[in-house]
Amino acid sequence: MTGSDGRSAAGRGGLNQPPVTSSSGFAHTTPVDPNKPKLPGSLNVNRRLSQWLRFNADGTVEVHPGKVEIGQGILTTLGQIAADELDVDFARIRMVAASTPASPDEGVTSGSLSTQDSGSAIRHAAADARRIFLSVTSQRTGVPIESLVVRDGAFLGPQGEVGSYWQLASAELLEVDASPDARPKAIEARRQVGISTPRLDLPEKVFGVARYVHDMRLPGMLHARIIRPAARAATLMATPDAPEGVQLVRDGNFLAVLAPTEWQAEAAAARIATRAMWSVRDTLPEQAQHAEYLREAGARGERTGVLARDEAAPAVARTEKRSFFRPFLAHASIGTSCAVAQWAGDAVTIWSHTQGPYNLRADVSRTLRTTEDKVLIHHMEGAGCYGHNGADDVALEAALIARAVPGVPVRLLWSRAEELGWGPFSSAMLVDIEADVAADGTLVGWRSNIISNGHSGRPGRSPIPTLLAASQLEDAFPVVPSINPPMAGGGGAPRNGIPYYRIPKLDVQTTRLLEMPIRSSALRGLGATLNVWSIESVLDELAAAAREDPVAYRLRHLEDPRAKAVLQKAADMCGWATRTKGEGWGMGIAFARYKNTGAYAAIAAEIEAKERVYCRRLWVAGDAGEIVNPDGVVNQFEGGAIHGASVALLEQVTFDRRNITSDNWDGYRVLRFSEVPTVEVAMLNHPEAPFLGAGEASMAPTIAAIAAAIHDALGIRPHALPFTPENLA
C-alpha cells in the first residue's frame, strides 16, 4: 500500500480537481507541454535555464527560485543546492526573491514541497549550466572536458585556470531550455549539501534591519487601514465623513481609510468603525453544537470515496466505532498581514508576502477585471507563514485602495483583530470511524467518513477569485466554498486519512460541505491534524484491547521499513520500554508519514496533568529523505512539534452567530515560553533517497502523542480538540 493510495483515489475522480495541476499535484498557471521530456521538479514547467540562474561578471551567482521565504529557511537550502552543484563558494550565491513575470512559476510555496519542486529543479539546472559552461570552455581552449575541474567557479585544466563562470557571464549561454541529459553530481561528490549552513536571512532579522514588506518606505507613501463589516454578513448602509487629512475609500461593503501617517489612519479607522451603519444578519452556526452542525451540513454535502480496498482477511471478531472532532484553527502569525501597492496608469505593482506570486496575480487581475500583464507581484518576507493566511487578501485590498490615488504608493496593514478574525481558517472537522479487529486483535477493516469544509481556498485555482475583498465589492463575486486538493497532491480534508498500516479491507470516504459560513483554507497539515490523531487514537485502543504494547502493535501493522525505523527511534529516545509512571504524568507515542508520501515522523510526548494538561517533553524522530541543511530540518520538525502541542492543548476559533470572537490573543491562546515543552529531534538521513519535505510532518503526530499521553495519565481518551479540561470532562 505504500504511497500508492493517492493515484487510485484520483483515478476514482471523486475529489475536486483544481483546473490545472502539475506533476506534484500543485496548481501552476503555466501549462505543461506533454510532448517534451519530463524534467525534475518545477523545471518541467519552467524549462529555460536563464529563468533559474544568472552568472555575474563580479563573481556572483543569482539563483531565482519561484518558491519564497516564509520563515522556513528555504532560500538557504536552495542556495546550498546551487552552490554545491556549480562548485562555487556559498558566499557567491545571491538568492533573488520571486516576482512576476520573470521568476519561474512554481505555484505555491506549500505542502512541504519546496525542496522537491524547487531544489530538484535547481540541482538539475545547475548541473546543466555547469555542463554547458565546461563544454564551451573546452571547445574554446582545446582542453578536453574530462580534464576540467571546477574550483569555486574557476575552470582548472592540467596547466591551470582556463576560464570561469564569470568570464562567460555575458555569453547568454543560459538562454536555452534545460537538457534532460544533465547529470547532477554523485552523492559522494556533494560538498555543501548535508551541511548546516547558517541561514541567509537571520542576521538582518537579529539586527533589526529593514527586510519585511512591513518595513518598506517609499517616497510619498500613504498608510491605509480597513473598517471591517460589523458581521460576516453585513451591508454598509451609511458612512460618516472622513476626518480632515484622511481619505475614505469605499467600494460596496469594502471600506478603508488613507492617511499620511499610520497613527492618523488608525485613529480615523477606529472613529469611522464606531459611526458606520451596517445592516447585519446571523449566518454562523451555533458553536455549542458545532459537531452536530458538521454532521447535519455534511448530509447536504458532497460525499466521495478516497480509497477502497477489499482483500482477503481473517474473520471480524469485534468492531469499534469512534468519532473525533476538531474546531476551526487560526494561523495566528505573530505579525499581521501587510502589502504595499502602487498604480502606474492601468497597471499595479504589489509588494507582498504571498506564498504564490503567480496565483495571487491571477486572482488580483480577475478581481480588478484586467489582464495578468497589468499586475506585477514582488515577493517580500512577512512574519511566519503556516499556510494560506491573510497575505493574499491584504495584497488585493492594497491594490483596491491604491487605485484611489494613482501613482502614490499605499501601505496597508491588518490589525490583530483582522489577522485573527478575517483571515482564512483551517476548517473544523469531524470523523466517524469503524475499525474491525480479528480474534487475535489484528486490525482487519477500516471504514471512515471525514466531514469538513474544503481545505483550499487559495487564489489562482478557480475562475472566480477567492480573495476576501472580491465578495465585498459593489460588483461582487460570489463566495465559492473551498475545495480539497486532489489526493495526488496530498488531499485536503482526507490528507493522512488513509491509515499507513496494513489493513486488508478499507473504505475511506470524505464529505465536503457545500456551504461555507466561515471561510476555510490550507493550514499546516490540512486534514492531517484530525486524521492522524483519530487513527492513532484508535490504534492505541485496539492495542490496549489486545493487551499489546502500542509500539509493538504499530510495528506489526507497518510494512515500510523506514516507518518502522522512525517509530523505533522515537521509542528508543524516550526510553519507552523502561518508562516509569508518576502520579499525574503520562507518556504517549504516535507515528505518521505526511501525506503518506512525504516525510516520516514519530513523536513521543510526556505530559503533566494539573489544573489543565501541560506538555513537558517531546521526542521527535524523523526521516525527510535526503537532507540539505540538517539544522534547518531539525528547526522545522521542532517548530512543527511545538505548533502541534499548541493546537493540542489550547487552540480554537470561537464565534457567535455573527462574528469570530477569538480575535485577540486572550481569545485565541497559543503556547507561551513557560508552557513550551523541551524538544529533542533526531533525523535519520537518507542521502540516497529523494527529498521528502520537512515543514509539516511533525505537527499532527505530536497531537496524537499528546492524546495518548493524556490517556496514560488520566485514563481518558480525548475525542475533541483542544484537550482542555472542558473537552476532557
Add this chain to the structure above:
Amino acid sequence: MTNFLLNGAEVSVEVPDGTSLLHALRGPLGLSGPRFGCGDEKCGSCMVLVDGVPSFACTLGTEAVSGKQVTTSEGLGDMAAPHPLQAAFLAEQAGQCGWCLSGILVSASALLAANPDPSEDEIRLALDPHLCRCGSHNRIIRAVRRAAQEMRV
C-alpha cells in the same frame, strides 16, 4: 516635541498627542526593529527598553519617554559589533521567521543585566510576555544561556 535618548543618541520628535512610541519609532524615527504585533501588550513584538525596563511600545505614549533612554534591538549592536545576545542567537540559529526576535532580544538583555546567570525557568519567565509562533522557543532559551555564559567570561 518630545526629546529623549534613542539608542544613545539625542532625538526630538513631533507627533500628535497620544501617538504611540511604536509609531514614532517606526515612523519619523525610521527604525525597523520594534514591530507591530497586536497593539495590546500581548505579544512583545514591539518591546523596547525604557531606562532599561522592558516596555510595550505599542501602548506607550511617545510623550511618556521624554527625557528617558530608549533602547531597541538596533541599539544593542550591529553586524560589525554585535551584542553577545545577537551573536548567540546567530550561533544557535535561534529563529525562523524572525518577527519576535527584536522584542525578545531587548527583554533578554534586561534579564541578563539584572541576572547574569539565569536558570532556564527564569529565562522562560522573562520571555513569557513574548509570543513566538514558529516554535523557536528552545533555541532562543539556549541562545540566552549561551550569551549569559559569554558575558560572564
